[in-house]
Amino acid sequence: AQSVSQHNHHVILSEAASLELGCNYSYGGTVNLFWYVQYPGQHLQLLLKYFSGDPLVKGIKGFEAEFIKSKFSFNLRKPSVQWSDTAEYFCAVYGNAGNMLTFGGGTRLMVKP
């Protein structure tokens, strides 16, 4: 069975600081990888996705993520966070054995103005 770990549960940053959120997964086969964001009181929205090709993917709002196959990781980065990035971030993995998306436990990011 596939599983996803997000090691940082809560992160507090000041505006303009750099962000890196960790995501590791366990699954032996081909995977599609996702980061979703949930702003306070809202539903989950897709931030970026990786299916194949260039392992560095760029998403909306200046976010990017790097797929490192040897480390089973898909870390999310942003060079300079803004107060409006305050949200909960979820990493998710889709392995083609079973039609299910597996989510990590989420990382709650607070950006102080």
Added chain:
Amino acid sequence: NAGVTQTPKFQVLKTGQSMTLQCAQDMNHNSMYWYRQDPGMGLRLIYYSASEGTTDKGEVPNGYNVSRLNKREFSLRLESAAPSQTSVYFCASSPQGVGEQYFGPGTRLTVT
């Protein structure tokens, strides 16, 4: 396109009452899902429907039933609500086989 819609947005139930949460999508997606979200536990899959006419249990199916009414609609029923079912419920849909899911706005359910 409305995307994924859910009704109701909020609901308060007494223990033992029943209710059905409704979900519809207009993206012609094959697959639909029901999740619950609890603080510190991320999203947990309750049931899913890979295609019209099929449903399968997810990680936490106990106390719930689902119906895939047609390709657009996927409902979640609580037959006898319990306080442990207090949660935010999200419906999602997906084109089959890629994993990318589109989420509805959620239903906040409180069981007293």
